[in-house]
Amino acid sequence: MATLQLDETLMATGLAARIAERIRLTGGDWLDIGVGSGRLLEAGLASHGIDRYVGVELGSKLASAGLPSAAVAGELHIADVLQSDAMHSALGQRRFRVAVGNPPSGLGVVSPAAQARLRALYPEVVPIRSRTRLDLYVLLEALARLERPAEMAFVVAAPLVQDPTVAAFRKMLVESASEIECYELPDAFSQKGKVRAFLLVARFGQTQGARVTLGRLEGDDLALSAWRSLGASNAIRRMDLAYYEFQDMTQALTRRPGFATLADLGAHVAPGSRTKNQFVAMGVSHFHTSDFPVADGAVVFDEQWLRGVEMAQEGHTLVPCVGARCIERVVHVARGCCPITDAVCCVNVQARWRNDVFDWMYGEEGKAWRRTAAEVLGAGRLTAATLMTMPIPT
Known part of the structure; x- marks a missing residue:
């Protein structure tokens, strides 16, 4: 009581x-x-x-x-x-x-x-x-x-x-x-x-x-x-003032010539379907927020396919869903595949948009948008639904 x-x-x-x-x-x-x-x-x-x-x-x-x-x-x-x-x-x-x-x-x-x-x-x-x-x-x-x-x-x-x-x-x-x-x-x-x-x-x-x-x-x-x-x-x-400031930021970006949201680009965005502890208990190698390199760039995985879980594959962009210290990080899967934890979001778009998506997420404006979205809309967590609204220059 x-x-x-x-x-x-x-x-x-x-x-x-x-x-x-x-x-x-x-x-x-x-x-x-x-x-x-x-x-x-x-x-x-x-x-x-x-x-x-x-x-x-x-x-x-x-x-x-x-x-x-x-x-x-x-x-x-x-x-x-x-x-x-x-x-x-x-x-x-x-x-x-x-x-x-x-x-x-x-x-x-x-x-x-x-x-x-x-x-x-x-x-x-x-x-x-x-x-x-x-x-x-x-x-x-x-x-x-x-x-x-x-x-x-x-x-x-x-x-x-x-x-x-x-x-x-x-x-x-x-x-x-x-x-x-x-x-x-x-x-x-x-x-x-x-x-x-x-x-x-x-x-x-x-x-x-x-x-x-x-x-x-x-x-x-x-x-x-x-x-x-x-x-x-x-x-x-x-x-909360920050919510309306974030709306202003998003609207200003979407009004720029050539910008579209991830949803407009037909993206598939999803977090992993297991926790880190669950993967550890299963004895399965996985990609977690702690595995993001400090210097953003590309990652290479072994060919490790696991049925029934969300997989990061070649061409995908990965971003943390949680973690104040790493929420701005981003990597591109250069080769291979790997299961991801529920603290990581996988972004998959058509091949012609992949460089645009990664470059924008890697840039300062893209990082600022994700950081603010997590703070304002998700109490420190980025959801797939929020990421689908992210404006991207194409």
């Missing part, structure tokens, strides 16, 4: 200041879900007049240090936000003007009472093997306790702004808020270095049907380096 260890995601001072900066309301009661080291409170006090601060923290050691004495009228509750009865006992039916927090991401198995609470707050919830998105649950709990005019600012993981299964949540937010801002955070703020983090801000004023702005914060000072406005339908689809 999951408990929300909010103290696992201590907040950097600069991020706390940036969150507090995005809150425009002054006065009112603040709800801080996950007090942590108290940096959000400190940042809020430095820039806002807070009438009353109410913090919820599971870690008792952090909670004891999280509330500065005499700084503001405040309360600190030791409670697990995933336990609906504990939250009700701590907060009752109180409403707040501002809600902030930095919950952990990921999926957790929660109690039947928490599942019922989630369904009540979000009837469109999509079950994920009986588990719940922790940051989604926290946001819904916070939203249920806001009273207009109100604002919220939370650090969330990429699925909340990207995943199709959470589109109903984004729709609810877009339709109920007056303004939404969603900022991509630097890699340093990604939890466990894997799932990209975003700062999601929503303001609830007199109007509904939010104006949506996407942006990117970079550097130690989290400076705004890029931004754009977005229509409601697109915001419901996705709220």
Whole structure:
């Protein structure tokens, strides 16, 4: 059973200041879900007049240090936000003007009472093997306790702004808020270095049907380096700036004279059908991401044909599907054949297009496209379907 260890995601001072900066309301009661080291409170006090601060923290050691004495009228509750009865006992039916927090991401198995609470707050919830998105649950709990005019600012993981299964949540937010801002955070703020983090801000004023702005914060000072406005339908689809930048990149390439996608060229693109460990257990030689030469070029295989698995053959182009350190590599099969693992994609086109495909994938623009596609569309993984949309000069 999951408990929300909010103290696992201590907040950097600069991020706390940036969150507090995005809150425009002054006065009112603040709800801080996950007090942590108290940096959000400190940042809020430095820039806002807070009438009353109410913090919820599971870690008792952090909670004891999280509330500065005499700084503001405040309360600190030791409670697990995933336990609906504990939250009700701590907060009752109180409403707040501002809600902030930095919950952990990921999926957790929660109690039947928490599942019922989630369904009540979000009837469109999509079950994920009986588990719940922790940051989604926290946001819904916070939203249920806001009273207009109100604002919220939370650090969330990429699925909340990207995943199709959470589109109903984004729709609810877009339709109920007056303004939404969603900022991509630097890699340093990604939890466990894997799932990209975003700062999601929503303001609830007199109007509904939010104006949506996407942006990117970079550097130690989290400076705004890029931004754009977005229509409601697109915001419901996705709220990450990089996705729309990637669309711009792809459209710009396809508009160039002589460009066509791999699908247009009739390509066959497929990953291997076995894992590396499966091939090892079978005692079968194979080609894996670790076998890509550092200097891209040609590879030569023995004649090793194996029925029932995806084979790389003479004339094929091979690219890694995964691996941040090797995703840009590419090789051409000069001779022979060999089974490939599921971490490698094989690209096969008509003989007249083979040099064009390899040369483009080998070039800097082709590498940049694959790297961005993996980051934006596949959480670090290139799929065959994505590669089929890759523009190629012919």
